Amino acid sequence: MMKDRLMSDLSGNLEAHCRDVAQKAVQTYVQGILTVDTLSIRIRKEWEQICEEDEHPSFPVLKRIAQRICSHELYEACRSTDSEICNIAFGNLCVYLERILRNLRCAGSLQTYTGAMDDVLQQTMETLQRKLCGVECTELRDPASFLKWTQIILIRQASASLQSYKRDREFSLDALPAAVTEEWIDTTVRDPAERLVALELRQTLLKIIFAMRNPRYRQVLLYSIAGLDEQEVAKRLHVSLQDIYLWRHRALKTLRTKPEVIKILRSLMDE
Secondary structure (H helix, E strand, O other): OHHHHHHHHHHHHHHHHHHHHHHHHHHHOOOOOOOHHHHHHHHHHHHHHHOOOOOOOOHHHHHHHHHHHHHHHHHHHHOOOOHHHHHHHHHHHHHHHHHHHHOOOOHHHHOOOOOHHHHHHHHHHHHHHHHHOOOOOOOOOOHHHHHHHHHHHHHHHHHHHHHHHHHHOOOOHHHOOHHHHHHHHOOOOOOHHHHHHHHHHHHHHHHHHHOOOOHHHHHHHHHHHOOOOHHHHHHHHOOOHHHHHHHHHHHHHHOOOOHHHHHHHHHHHOO
C-alpha cells in the first residue's frame, strides 16, 4: 500500500516536472514546431527508459533530455522542404543564438563596435543556412547535438569578427587606390570659392566617417566613395556581396541624424 502510494506520488511529480521542463524548452527552442504536451510525453518516455522506476525526477536530467529532443526537431525543421516550417525553425534558432551571443565573453568587446553584434549574428545565420540547406549536412553527425553545434559556429564567427575589427581599426585612406583617392580629395571645381567649400565639406565628411566605431562601415563607405562597386569591395574585404549591402545600409543608418552628411555621401557615391 505504501509502495503504491509512493509510486503514485513519483508518477505525479514526474508528470508535473516533465511538463514544466517542456514548457520552458518549447519557449526557448521550438515554438511553433513542438507543443508542450507532445514534448512532455516524449521527455517522460525517455526518462522511463533510462531511469529506475522508483527514482525521483531530476530536473538537470529532464532538461538534458528536453534539449536533445528539441535539438533534433529543430535540425529537422531547419532542413524541411516546407518553407513555412523552415522559416519558423530559423526564426527560433536566430532568437536562441542572439541570446547566446549576448552572454559570450567577447560580447562586451564586440559591443564597442557599432552594429557588430548584429553582423556576427547575421553572418552566423548565413553560414548555418548554407550548411543546412545542402543535400546533406556532413559536419553534424548527431542531430540531437544540433544546438551545441550551432553555438560552436557562432563562437567561431564572433571570435573571427572581433579579430577582424581589431585588425581593421587602423584602416585609412592609404588602403584606397591612389588614383581614386586623389580624384576624390582634389575636386575639379575651378572656382576657388566653390573648391574651398567642396574641400571643407569632404574633410568634414572624412572626419565623421573615421569617427564611426565600426571599421567595416568606414571601409564600405570609403571604398564606395572611391568609386569601387559592391563586388570589388566584397572581394577586397573577403566577404559576401550581401554583407557589403548590409554594412552600407547600416553605415548610412548611423548617419541618419546628419542629413547634410547623407546628402554629400550620396552625391559622392553617385559620381
